[in-house]
Amino acid sequence: MTTTVTKLEKLVGKRIKRKEDPRLITGTATYVEDVKLPELLHAAILRSPHGAANIKSIDISKAAALPGVVAVYTGADILGVGSVVCAADLPGLRKPVHHILAQDRTYFVGHAVAVVVAKDRYVAADGVDLIEVDWQPTQAVTDPEKALAAGAPAVHPEWPDNTAFIHNQEGGDMAQAFADAEVVVKQRIVSQRLIPNPMETRGVVADWKQADKAMTIWTSTQIPHLARSILAGQLGLDENRVRLIAPEVGGGFGSKLNVYPEEALMGFVSMKLQKPVKWIESRRENFQTTIHGRGHVDYLEIAAKRDGTILGLKLKLIQDLGAYHQLLTPAIPTLSVLMMPGLYKFRNISAQVIGVFTNAVPTDAYRGAGRPEATHGIERMVDMLAAEIGMDPAEIRYKNFAGKDDFPFLTAAGLTYDSGDYAATLDKALEMIDYKGLREQQVQARAEGKLMGIGISTYGELCGFGPSPATPAGGWESATVKVEPSGKVTVMTGCSPHGQGQETSFAQIAADELGVPLDDVIVLHGDTSIVQYGIGTFGSRNTAVGGAALFYALQDIREKAKRFGAKMLGVEDGEVVLADGHCTDSNGNSVTFQQIAGAAYRGIVIPTGSEPGLVATRFWEPSNFAYPYGAHIIVSEVDKETGQIEIKRYLAVDDIGNIINPLLVDGQLHGGVAQGLGQALWEHGVYDDDGQLVSGTFMDYAMPRARMMPWIESAHTITPSPVNPLGAKGVGEAGTIGSTPAMVNSVVDALAPLGVRHIDMPMTAGKIWKLMQDSSIQEKKA
């Protein structure tokens, strides 16, 4: 039985093309819209055209009489269904009841008022047009600062101050920091409302089987198990009789880390009508009714010494919540507070978050969720401080970084950063971009009258969500590894990847650990009847937490396989090694992993104390978050005549811990950077004063296009995370978090000769032009 075992190449760390792509690019993937069932009905929803209005009456008779319409339901019909769930909690949090259909009042444009169920989508839409609502519009308020002003219209009449909560957090001694300060810089910084736009909008199919008292729901979600628990609760069903399937999910970016009214509503309709029913969100509905992101007005004050030593940061954060709390709405700005010190070692922070109701769709987690805002705040303030004291922006960062020997590093906000060497990453970035040379070039450019800017952002983020006590619904993750008798491997992960590529990266991990070909591994997820309970995909957690659970399940398999192998080779348990797909004893005799799998199921030789089969499940609880970081540098030039910004270079040096698949990492970074640049330069969800969403289509909401993107130069430093066995941190949100301050810092730097010290996003050409006009007028006056 002596065999020569060929050494297998490690797959982890390799640029491997995504296993999920063939079905995506050949059009054979199944999205919710592709779910077709016998007797499927179709729903369309009547939505409020007003920002705030009383519903005096609703007449559904014409809609109900339309041939092909099966049923029409309004707010009065759904009172037996649980309201929309907010899992976040804060002391004194005011939680308005969010019914799945509006009762006597609507609170934002797009608020669901009635549902028409019909034999096809067209008739359902016609039915919606026939519903007559007697509206009594009232004054809306959409600007969170205006909503806080005395005499503002009350979004919820029971809370005339429009304040949902006030959350304070202090660290260190801010008063002392200000007393010691030689310089204080203050700035109001806005992180505007953004509208997440995954390629696939939301969609739900609900199929109730009365005989089994069983419900199957297909929904485009990032959190199948949590959604199942919540929906079972809302509908009053047994959790084990609800099967929730997140089929192919065409992107979420946090907007599908939620459970929306339409999900329970379709369940309700299916139970009422005893038929399956489908609702697919239109793009316009996506704009109006799926959560928005950001919506911050931050008042920041940074206290420092003239030598650049930062002493403290003070923040008053006004969070535009919208009209209701979705799943995590009030929790998002608290993450901003946790990340407000950035990568710096100053010891004092003081923050007040004011959560404000407005007549707008709720805000909630959107790629980065609270951390981009925080990073934008600190990285802008550091640059402004540098400008104020005449220090180079790179130098001031070096001066204040937590040092590489400070880890684990306890921050002023109370987090413990796991690992890092911030200076090394910035070193690498400055060297790659030839920072010194660039600054010389800039002097030259300025002398020629050109507006050239160099912007640095050294961002940090907390991801790998996260220890369960620090999350609203459990922060662990689960994995099952099922080895079939043939030795083929099925991984079932509690994560719910939807574009991140874990079908590939998890297969790489499994293939390496078990020594099987990549193609022998499949990764299943998203179906609660197949996969053990899991938490889901958000907060850059899949690899750091889900990957860790998988790693440990694989170790269990390895242990069991070794015992079977030893038994098969007739040696003691401890005398074999499992490597390269073979279990080998000290004499060089070996059996293959596939032979072991076969034997484990055949059941003839069973190691003492073991049992047949080769399956393992692990639930893994992280002891901490993971903290990736990086340095992004943007070189830009502003067209003096038009205010248009051109990105000359984009460099990202990121430290995301160990890298499983560099190709996937590139994809995550590029997408993240695109989303960050979208916010920095173009995107803006705009409500007018009456509550109309005026950037409600792609004609007015400027999603970045491929042609608008710069070439992204990317490199890494690698500081493994000690929190999980893979040493991975996370990369899903890094690009989004690092990019916005780099972009704004770059343009502010370009315009610095004109006396510009801050610009709010989005930095549209018109806004820059106006700034240049105003500052040149001032220059002339002076």
Place this chain on the structure above:
Amino acid sequence: MIANSFEYSAPGSLKEALALLAEGAKPLAGGMSLIPMMKLRLANPEHLVDIGRLPELNYIREEGGAIHIGAGVTHFEVESSPLLLGKCPLLAETAAYIGDIQVRNRGTLGGSVAHADPSADYPAALHALDAKIVLTSSEGTRTLSTEEFFLDTFTTALDPGEIVSEVIVPVDAGLTGTSYQKFLQPASGFAIVGAAARVRQEGGKFTMVRVGVTGLSGNGYRARNVEDALVGQDVTDANIKAAAALVADGQDASSDLHATAEYRAHLAGAYTARALRAALSRSA
């Protein structure tokens, strides 16, 4: 995003199509402007007549010293036509700026002209080209200048039952230089402003200048004041700048989420100057 129900006809000949249109049906060409409005139920035509497939409207040919383009020619065909690229490059250059490739593959010259979107690209070029618009109905045919045809925001001289059947543009000999310069609205890709210039020079002086502008106000227009300020003048950048600065005079500049009236007017000047400079560099 679901249209109301409507009747659809795809007649095989122009004659049949015109007969249906005379009864009050609405033409459908590339559908790139009409279909989105229907899906949002902002437009609810009862009967659509598909004229986008009629071979009789699909040609680009040189005839009698001019180029005749059928209304059904797509933006991509305009952009890539060897005839246009060689002899009327301004129109091809302008077409290449429209939307994205999917839109250019479906949208038609006739549809865009008939739609008269105040931010559409073609009107600028067509004004600068002294183009003629041919209108046809079951009653007959008439030919209008661009200034007679484009009346106001989304408003043209088309009568009910009448379609744009052809656009006629001149053959620009080697002496003429042309250029279209566009400032894109970042969301839609339409023009915040677009300026088309067509110039000829001789002995260091402008001998012919045409400037067409789109996006600035409710209707594309020919900027005669800019033209008049340049013809007969020395070819200098100072003259271009001074003339281009007149482009927004007398126009009621539009204002929206993406550009204030003030900014638009400024851009119109800047882009007119850019178009004039580029055109000049291409004129012999």
Place this chain on the structure above:
Amino acid sequence: MKIAGTSQLPFPPEKAYDLMQDPAMLALAIPGCNSLEKTGDNEYKLSLKMALASLSGQFEGKVTLTEPNRPYSFKMLVEGTGKIGFVKGEGVIKLSGLGDGISITSAITATGIEFAGDAQIGGSIATVGQRMIDTTSKMMVKQFFKKLEKLGLGAEGTNPEAGGTAGE
């Protein structure tokens, strides 16, 4: 949304003012107006068909004329609701006498009009028609005054006894 603008009519303010207070004339001048029926003091029921490019929509609503100050100013409130959205506009229209523009003592032969107000636009048209709203509203105002000019000069047939119902 703020709306503001100026216009001119080639007849004196008294005549311009009376035209704008006359429902029959308004019905003819308001673009797309199908009917304007008196429903109360200074209040009229409005039915309007807006057709622009491929967009078309029927609006029902009302026009209210208040704060009359002949021939200097009045206030106008227009509200309309239809399937494609709703519009509510309120503004002050100011009239001033214009002479020949040469001599300050010349007789007043024309009216300068200045209007300023707020418009609220909602529903589908607000969400999807942003880039058309400015140009379209300007065009409708232009059409309104052009028509009024023709009506004032007697160039268009009027139908005074139709009780304010008129149209094209």
